[in-house]
Amino acid sequence: MHADIEGAIRIARLAAEFDWTGKVDDVEPFCAAAGWELVQGEGISPWIRTDFAVNRPIAAVDLMKRRIDLLSIYATDVADVEAPYARVKGEVYDCFVELGQALTETLGPPTRREAGEDAMLGWDLPKIVVELTTSIGAVYLDLVSCEYRAELDEYCAEDDD
Numbered sequence: 001m002h003a004d005i006e007g008a009i010r011i012a013r014l015a016a017e018f019d020w021t022g023k024v025d026d027v028e029p030f031c032a033a034a035g036w037e038l039v040q041g042e043g044i045s046p047w048i049r050t051d052f053a054v055n056r057p058i059a060a061v062d063l064m065k066r067r068i069d070l071l072s073i074y075a076t077d078v079a080d081v082e083a084p085y086a087r088v089k090g091e092v093y094d095c096f097v098e099l100g101q102a103l104t105e106t107l108g109p110p111t112r113r114e115a116g117e118d119a120m121l122g123w124d125l126p127k128i129v130v131e132l133t134t135s136i137g138a139v140y141l142d143l144v145s146c147e148y149r150a151e152l153d154e155y156c157a158e159d160d161d
Helices: 005-017 024-034 085-107 146-160
Strands: 037-039 047-049 058-064 067-074 112-114 120-124 129-134 139-144
Touching: 005 024, 005 085, 005 129, 005 139, 024 037, 024 058, 024 067, 067 146, 085 120, 085 129, 085 139, 139 146
Parallel strands: none
Antiparallel strands: 037 047, 047 058, 058 067, 067 139, 112 120, 120 129, 129 139
């Protein structure tokens, strides 16, 4: 499994400097600045063709309520579904650690941290939240709007009560 560390650092820096408004209109200029292609399919949500050096160079964009809530980018290869889970889990973890160290050197210490199977590191920046998340077969670099992150935090706080 391969992680595109240079790509993740470049996009994290770009996201930190981008003038986010939180509106759907941010998608095209961000993609243009990143050198990515926004692909509009008929009857499906738009998706993004990235330049990450991974086996699935795509990103999904969640455009809820005419705003950008989440842009989720494959930062690693996607594991072979036939590979043993124990091996995949170890490879995902190793990539997560490498990417986390690189992003910490770039963005400073994370302001959010979750351990376990669905590990996450997050950096609350003035106009965007950058999150590094794991799944069963890949690591994602997520760009989360501050508004949506606040809604998720509120929901999680209510869930804890």
